[in-house]
Amino acid sequence: MRKRISTGSPMEKAAGYSRAVVQGNFCFVAGTTGYDYETMEMPDSVEEQTRNALSTIERTLKEAGFSTADIVRVQYFICDAADAGRVFPVVGEFFADIRPAATMLVTGLIRPEMRIEIEATAMRAE
Numbered sequence: 830m831r832k833r834i835s836t837g838s839p840m841e842k843a844a845g846y847s848r849a850v851v852q853g854n855f856c857f858v859a860g861t862t863g864y865d866y867e868t869m870e871m872p873d874s875v876e877e878q879t880r881n882a883l884s885t886i887e888r889t890l891k892e893a894g895f896s897t898a899d900i901v902r903v904q905y906f907i908c909d910a911a912d913a914g915r916v917f918p919v920v921g922e923f924f925a926d927i928r929p930a931a932t933m934l935v936t937g938l939i940r941p942e943m944r945i946e947i948e949a950t951a952m953r954a955e
Contacts, residue, residue: 834893836866836885837865849889856951860906861885862943868904875912875944879919890951898927899951905933906946916945 831846841848849858863878864871866885872878887897905920908914913933924931929949938946 830895831882834889836889838864838866838869848885849893851893851895854953854955856890856893856953858886858889858949858951859942860946860948861889862938862940862946869905871884871940871942875907875909875915878943879916879947882945883920883923886947887921893951895951895953897923897951898906899953900924900927900949901952902950903929903931904948906936906948907933908936908938908944910935912944921925932936935943 832851834849834851835841836848838848846859848861851857861882862871863881864885865881872881890896890899903920903924903952904915907916916933920931939945
């Protein structure tokens with residue numbers, strides 16, 4: 830059975846996607862940017878955007894019945910390669926004990942204020 834999770838962001842409805850989809854033992858979390866979804870504000874720093882994105886992912890997984898310990902794969906999309914050195918300490922602390930497979934790509938994002946987007950896949954042990 831498929832379960833969809835939403836943060837209530839208007840972008841989810843407009844673009845036709847879910848924050849996450851649970852299928853079987855997997856939870857696929859959509860690319861998550863650094864917005865504070867309570868205020869719909871985007872901080873300036875890539876570090877704070879990273880923290881916000883990880884917090885949204887953590888809340889989403891919890892709502893889906895998963896935990897961050899279940900994350901097996903993560904992809905980071907950053908706009909400026911120079912930000913990698915600022916992002917690594919934040920994600921390194923968050924994933925210190927989890928150590929999922931990870932990829933970081935330098936790419937453009939859909940809004941100029943966005944500096945990072947993070948996508949995660951979690952798997953519950955059978």
